[in-house]
Amino acid sequence: MSASDIPAQPANPTRNVSRKLLILIVLVALADLLLFGREPGLNFFLFVNAIAAGVLLCSRKPQSLPKATGLPALAFVLSAPLLETTSWMGIALSLLGITCVSLAATGLFPRRLVRLPVVLFRFLLDLPLRPFRRATYGRLRHSRRPTPETIWHHLRGWIMPLSFTAGFVALFAMANPLIDKVLRSFDLAYFLQFLDAWRIGFWLIVAAFVSVLLRPRLKRLARRRPDQASDAVKPESAFFGHAALLRSLFVFNALFAMQSLLDLTYLWGGVNLPDGISHAEYAHRGAYPLMVTALLAAAFVLAAMRRDGPGNRSALVRGLVHLWIAQNILLCFSSILRLDLYVESYSLTELRVAAGIWMGLVAMGLFLILLRILLQRSNEWLVALSLATLVVTLYAIALVDIPAFIARFNVAHSSEVAGEGMPLDIDYLSTLGPSAIPALDTYLASLPAEAERAAPASKVRSALVVDEWQRSRDWRSWTFRAARLDRYLRDHTTLAR
Template sequence: MKTMIVRGIPLAMQQDGWWLNSAERETADRSDTGRHQRRQRDLTRAAMLGLLIALGDALVWQVVPGLSLAVLGAAVFLVGLGLAWPRLSARTRVTAGAGAMLSLLPLVELVQPLSVLVALAGLSAVAAVLAGVQRADLMRAALRLWWIAPTQTVTDSVQSVRALQHVSPRGIDLRALAMGWALPGLATLIFGALLAGANPVLDRVLIQITTWEVPAPDMWRLWFWTFLGAAIWPVLVAYRMRERLRYRRPARATVVRPGLINAQSVARSLVAFNALFAVQTGMDVLYLYGDVALPEGISPASYAHRGAYPLLATALLAGLFAVLARPHLGARPVVRMLMMLWLAQTLALVFASVWRLDLYVDTFGLTRLRLAAYIWMDVVAVGLGITAQQVWQDRPTGWMTTRCAILGAVVLYACTIVNFDNLVAQHNLTRNVPEDRKMLCELSEAAMPAITRLTGMHASAFCDRYYFHPTLFQPDDWREWGFRNWRVRRSLAAIANQGAAE
């Protein structure tokens, strides 16, 4: 018997068995649709990136930093917020907007390294909010963003290059295309050459076109565009970094092993520290707060100046030791009370440091460094109070570090707004202290109104004997405008008008 083999699937079976591959076809269609939508979103983000780079070039390139930085930061945030808008709740949108505004305000006041740092840190936290990170993980996510964002930029760039390499012109016959344009192109060139030989005007135009030199690109400007694009792109694709920003290491059991810091060494150290600090506290009570005369050869000013900064360093080390020793306090009330007593004595040393610095400033005047010492002594005092509360209530270390970090962030933010040079000039020119004109002349333009108002002389005349003197900056356009500079120019104009009226 002869066997007949039918190759392929009969047409009737193909028509009746349409349901066999419908699921696979729907899955493939959905996959193609999702891929097309992702491609469209990426093209939209690439277009937004190009527009923001062009805006940054117009606002920042070869312009003295001013209001333009804040405008660029606001534009980047608004585009990132618009792209992430559907995935965010109303509360998250308001939070991100408030955070961006607070981050950019120091740049409006004055563009300086500290205000730039505050803006970058604040916008990093805002980018983490746009990525969908919860408030509990926001600080850690903002720190992770500094190394995750460059990785995301490089990864997306590599994937874009690979995607372009695999793009093929489907449905286009390249041979037919070349054959279709070969004759028109070649004939047009021949006739154009003949007409140019017969027409001197057309010949001159063609010569100018062929001899036109394309200007070489500015390499520094290209690097600026590259850096700007790398910094902006993570904000536009913040959602892609969400899982890595929220990543947490698995909890590990903490095993306390006997070492240099243990229960016995902590208890003995606290006894020795309390005794040593009691000696210093007693001498401060006698020489700083009492009327006991200092030994011969030691003036009150030298005693105050010599002890201010070392005691501040001592307080910082004491706080660090308290953090390291807290797990070893155990349930022994005596050791815990010794720790609280030592922290109280450390806090007393900080107050003594402030008192010493105050005596020295009353004698020799205020400087930027002494003003910074005032601020950090107060910060250390509050930090020691937080540490004491942690020890007393047996709080975890993360509780203390979070509050200390918030304290430091608030103080740094406030420092971007306060006009310290004006405070230094006003203090020294209104107190009975030796006039350090050289130090005053090395201050910024922010000290010019105080110098002009309190000395009756313009800053340039007041500092005519010195090489350094405050110089008033005049912005060329709105991009270089700054709120503090505007206040200085307005104050000087008011002083000049008042002098002319008198």
């Protein structure tokens, strides 16, 4: 276990615990103000950054200037997509940001960035074990049980201050009508609403979530025994040895070359397919199974090219692996082209956008595997770069209005606007939400007034406008995307028919 796994003990534990408890109470109260019973929006962004500030304030020792400025900036940047709109991708990036801030503030952040995925994985593994950790029960067992004497000892120190405060308030109310009016305006029902069971449950969930970040822990790594750390050469496996790898790679390369040749002929070359098979059917049937093929190939390559394995020591095996990875990357691009041809024939959907992004990520992962082999890097390096690629991709997607993009694409490629292709699926556009309104306006503007499809499109637009105007106008639910759409609707109030 590395030294970074054990955080340094604070100089004054009692003071540090009191500060953490105070910040925990403040953050729970802030969550009640911003989140409880509110639609998501600006409130998520503010609360995430408030947690980051609270974590830094609970640090055991003062942070250096680069850390004190860099960590809040990291939380701000990774939570910025929540300002655009609240999405699961934005929430995931925000959780990554405040987790990194928490690990860095407590000295658990790794010195080498390639170790970050492992540290994050150990942090996640420790979460289910926290309630069952032996140290937790030990603290509860050794804590002093409250007795009537200890309770009276703590209460009697408050008797005199509270009694005199109540007397002074009563006298001030008698002497000052403004204070008397304020006291009489207190509504007991307002305070009783905080005793709601759902609200108390919300407080407990927030308190548990924040306490994990204020006091992060990593799952301990199992120590390797001396006999396990010996450099003795293990016998080669008969099922995954040098001969088995060579035969597998020869067969796999030949099989993938046949598939690549067919794709180059019919998909990239545009040669006419046999009767009964259209290019759309050829594209659709192969897009998703080929992705599974590429993932299985990536797993095989990682197992074959492990360090000190038979594949890593053979130049012939390495050459065959390089050729096979190149064919798999070509396979990914063929899958993307298949998806593109299918979209041209049957329009774009959210699932097809997700599939295209996933295919690009798989192709990038295969390229990183090839780099890992060529540069002789570790699997930690590969996982770290793959995670960075995923984070960058999610960040870009979180800032893009995917429903609006799909609506614009389908309108622009519909037979009513482009003069070819399929008619616009108005029912599907209605499921994309108010973001589809600008594209619907473009569609309506391109149709003649007496067109048969104008009436249903106008009806869908009106329903989406109603949904948008019924959205919460509370400042805590504000987002850039909703504000842009509201401004658009104010400027285009007369477009609906």
